[in-house]
Amino acid sequence: MPTPRxxxxxxxxxxxxxxxxPVTAMPAAARSTAPERHALxxxxxxxxxxxxxxxxxxxxxxxxxxxxxxxxxxxxxxxxGR
Numbered sequence: 001m002p003t004p005r006x007x008x009x010x011x012x013x014x015x016x017x018x019x020x021x022p023v024t025a026m027p028a029a030a031r032s033t034a035p036e037r038h039a040l041x042x043x044x045x046x047x048x049x050x051x052x053x054x055x056x057x058x059x060x061x062x063x064x065x066x067x068x069x070x071x072x073x074x075x076x077x078x079x080x081g082r
Contacts, residue, residue, distance in 0.1 A: 020039065023039045023042065023043065024036055024039040026039070026042070027039055027042070027076075027079050030076070030079065032079050038079045041075065041079070042075065042076075045071075045072070045075050049063075049068065049071075
């Protein structure tokens with residue numbers, strides 16, 4: 001049985017690096033102690049907010065821009081390991 005990478009139409013090795021590298025550079029520039037892991041956390045936060053606001057619990061009460069900025073700032077403030 002082929003692995004997911006061996007399936008027809010599977011992404012090429014290194015696919016997504018054009019997106020991943022600048023996202024990883026952001027926590028690295030903020031002196032993150034683990035830029036790869038923190039980049040994954042940032043992407044997961046964005047995905048979670050997107051899902052919650054389109055199909056999840058916040059679909060009828062979308063958070064304000066201020067609430068989103070506060071939540072994002074709290075996430076980012078905890079990353080550098082200060």
